[in-house]
């Protein structure tokens with residue numbers, strides 16, 4: 045699979061799993077993402093800036109054993125077609141779906157960015173399913189802890205506590221909000237980190253005593269320089285370090301934007317979206333291995349191809 049390009053599933057159809065995540069359950073990898081297979085439209089940000097969008101179709105799921113051959117499993121959460129008041133009505137925004145497994149309830153919890161077409165709602169949506177293949181039941185949308193929330197991810201810590209990381213304060217800070225035991229809501233405890241750094245697209249992992257967070261700057265669909273931050277505690281004084289990308293076009297994150305970091309066979313991999321604002325459904329993907337140095341730096345070199353594991 046050529047990094048930076050749209051990839052195809054085992055039936056030869058374009059993979060529609062943008063802004064997504066890959067989790068492993070049993071011996072299977074599940075890739076969830078935004079199905080952006082509709083036609084481009086124009087919306088206007090609260091700032092007046094025009095932005096391209098597609099109507100919400102839903103959250104798509106693909107499965108694979110080798111991270112290379114992906115089978116389409118359908119939409120695990122579908123947009124609402126009739127009720128225009130629904131937060132997941134086709135006319136709204138549903139981005140960056142992330143799924144975590146809840147051991148206590150033996151179920152899967154899906155979090156996503158929910159918004160109006162002008163991004164003025166700035167909330168999250170939550171859905172649950174007993175099967176990784178869905179269908180997920182939509183529980184509703186909310187503004188977590190009354191803090192605006194745009195780009196986001198959810199991260200399950202080693203002790204089983206899960207957190208919502210979300211760009212807040214009009215993207216000026218990153219908020220870390222603890223989830224309840226069911227992972228279906230925030231529990232009221234949160235803190236703001238990376239203050240005034242204007243980062244979005246958070247992707248996290250933990251290795252050997254250190255938490256790492258890769259983020260992008262805030263330039264809509266346009267690429268910018270990624271930065272990684274580190275902290276020895278999940279909730280603590282996160283510190284921005286540097287751009288982890290290495291080589292040609294590193295300053296543009298190889299024309300991509302972080303969506304998720306997953307672990308496979310002891311190694312960590314960064315997923316990138318390569319947005320095509322003129323035709324969002326043709327936006328591409330990359331998966332790049334992450335090197336971790338002994339002094340807690342990350343190095344992510346470009347690779348032309350993703351060969352799986």
Ligand code: DGJ
Nearest residue numbers: 095139195244245264265
């Ligand atoms: C950048 C975000 O990372 C994307 O998920 C999306 O919200 C675009 N902005 C919209 O312009």
